[in-house]
Amino acid sequence: GAVVSQHPSWVICKSGTSVKIECRSLDFQATTMFWYRQFPKQSLMLMATSNEGSKATYEQGVEKDKFLINHASLTLSTLTVTSAHPEDSSFYICSAEQGSSYNSPLHFGNGTRLTVT
Amino acid sequence: SQQGEEDPQALSIQEGENATMNCSYKTSINNLQWYRQNSGRGLVHLILIRSNEREKHSGRLRVTLDTSKKSSSLLITASRAADTASYFCATGVPTGTASKLTFGTGTRLQVTL
Numbered sequence: 001g002a003v004v005s006q007h008p009s010w011v012i013c014k015s016g017t018s019v020k021i022e023c024r025s026l027d028f029q030a031t032t033m034f035w036y037r038q039f040p041k042q043s044l045m046l047m048a049t050s051n052e053g054s055k056a057t058y059e060q061g062v063e064k065d066k067f068l069i070n071h072a073s074l075t076l077s078t079l080t081v082t083s084a085h086p087e088d089s090s091f092y093i094c095s096a097e098q099g100s101s102y103n104s105p106l107h108f109g110n111g112t113r114l115t116v117t
Numbered sequence: 118s119q120q121g122e123e124d125p126q127a128l129s130i131q132e133g134e135n136a137t138m139n140c141s142y143k144t145s146i147n148n149l150q151w152y153r154q155n156s157g158r159g160l161v162h163l164i165l166i167r168s169n170e171r172e173k174h175s176g177r178l179r180v181t182l183d184t185s186k187k188s189s190s191l192l193i194t195a196s197r198a199a200d201t202a203s204y205f206c207a208t209g210v211p212t213g214t215a216s217k218l219t220f221g222t223g224t225r226l227q228v229t230l
Contacts, residue, residue: 006159034217043205044160044220093159097216103148103167103209106218108159 002098003027006109013084013116021079021112023094029074030096034106035067038091047092050077084116121206121221129227136193138224140206141186147209147216149182149189154203154223163191163204196228 003026013019023033031052036044048069049057056069066088068080077096081088091113095106121142130136140149148167152160166173166182166189173180179192193200205223209216 004159036220041225043222046217046219049217091157095160095218103165103216105150105162105165106160106216107162108152110159111157113157 002107004094004096004107004109006094006112008112009110010113011115013114015085015116016083018080018082019084019114021081021092021094021114023077023079023096023109025075025096025098025107028096028098030077030098031074033071033077033094033096035069035077035079036093036095038093038111040091044093047079052077081114084114086116089114089116121208121219123204123206123221123224125224126222127225127227129229130196132196132198132228132230134196136196136200136226136228138191138204138206138226140189140191140221142189142206142208142219142221143187144208144210146184147211149180150207150209150218151178151180151189151191152205152207152220154205156202160205193226196226198228198230201226201228 005024007022033050035047038044047062050069050071052071058064071077093111095108123140150165151163154160164175177194182189203223206221207218
């Protein structure tokens with residue numbers, strides 16, 4: 001149980017275009033999902049907290065107009081990278097928590113590798 | 118920044134040996150978690166230790182937590198080649214209905230035959 005599916009697993013796009021990444025909790029409902037970004041051989045940096053039915057909470061330094069997050073249902077959150085540029089190339093990972101306890105582990109998607117040419 | 122630091126950054130051992138990774142963090146926490154990441158993949162949860170716990174075991178994994186020193190360690194006993202991966206500690210603080218995790222810098226473990 002507790003599977004998080006992330007799609008696509010990789011995407012190549014041209015500079016200036018937008019890319020949408022989906023994160024789905026397959027067998028549980030997730031009121032809260034998290035979006036992370038990871039550069040090669042580095043740690044995960046939290047970008048934003050996605051809340052079902054309300055606006056996402058962005059971390060300091062993350063442009064909310066560039067990284068649009070929508071959490072329209074209890075099983076789906078989407079991250080749209082708008083007007084992508086080469087510096088947006090990175091590995092994006094989503095996660096969701098099963099259960100409502102603050103001591104529950106997060107379940108991660110397999111990530112999306114974005115390459116902007 | 119609450120981001121934790123892990124050491125060593127990289128560790129290379131032979132199969133059968135034990136691997137120990139350390140994590141330090143900066144602020145008060147609800148819990149500390151360890152995750153594993155294979156190259157180019159998502160993270161897999163290994164073990165969670167609450168702030169009021171000092172030690173926890175799961176199979177070949179042993180985790181300790183010292184809140185007075187703001188540090189934790191992960192011990193993998195009798196390592197296998199399949200344990201080769203990056204290991205991250207993460208500290209959790211409550212936000213909304215879930216814990217917001219801040220990840221450490223990670224330890225890249227290489228287990229050779």
